[in-house]
Amino acid sequence: MYMQKLPYDAFRAMHAAAKQDGITLKILSASRSFYHQKSIWEAKWNGKRKVGGIRNIKRTIKDPTKRARKILEYSSMPGSSRHHWGTDIDLNAFNNSYFSKGQGKKVYSWLVRNAPRYGFCQPYTRKDASRPTGYNEEKWHWSFKPLAASYTKQAQLRLNDNIFNGFDGSKTATRIGIINRYVLGIHANCY
Numbered sequence: 584m585y586m587q588k589l590p591y592d593a594f595r596a597m598h599a600a601a602k603q604d605g606i607t608l609k610i611l612s613a614s615r616s617f618y619h620q621k622s623i624w625e626a627k628w629n630g631k632r633k634v635g636g637i638r639n640i641k642r643t644i645k646d647p648t649k650r651a652r653k654i655l656e657y658s659s660m661p662g663s664s665r666h667h668w669g670t671d672i673d674l675n676a677f678n679n680s681y682f683s684k685g686q687g688k689k690v691y692s693w694l695v696r697n698a699p700r701y702g703f704c705q706p707y708t709r710k711d712a713s714r715p716t717g718y719n720e721e722k723w724h725w726s727f728k729p730l731a732a733s734y735t736k737q738a739q740l741r742l743n744d745n746i747f748n749g750f751d752g753s754k755t756a757t758r759i760g761i762i763n764r765y766v767l768g769i770h771a772n773c774y
């Protein structure tokens with residue numbers, strides 16, 4: 584796995600501090616290329632990989648926009664993922680239930696309390712009035728704000744929904760509003 588050096592150094596410092604408190608942080612996914620994201624997205628789009636318990640979304644959701652929105656609960660369109668940036672990591676487990684009890688709950692509480700000191704924020708918090716659009720909550724996804732906040736700003740200034748191309752379902756981007764609702768649909772702590 585790869586990520587940028589600055590966030591990795593910060594992660595190592597955070598990892599060591601967590602260890603002192605009996606908490607083990609493990610990176611499950613870091614940087615992912617457009618093509619890696621395309622393989623994840625298209626496997627879901629074409630019904631070869633489960634989406635939220637649905638075995639074959641291609642068969643059950645015919646409408647392209649609705650199908651894309653279902654995938655977008657947890658997966659981003661190729662080109663729009665924060666994992667392209669080298670600043671974002673997924674930690675310990677890819678499900679919120681792990682973080683709601685036992686050791687996982689301790690891990691999450693530790694991160695909420697301490698990660699900001701190392702520069703990390705959680706972009707995908709619970710959806711509510713303060714974060715009305717975007718991906719569902721991901722307690723495992725953490726972002727290195729000193730770099731990622733400026734990338735978010737650049738995305739806001741330079742990207743638009745017409746750039747999405749080169750993968751199945753890309754034409755739904757404009758109707759959905761990928762940049763505004765998903766790329767910019769992050770918690771205020773990560774801006």
Ligand SMILES: [Zn+2]
Pocket residue numbers: 666671672673723724725
């Ligand atoms: Zn992630």
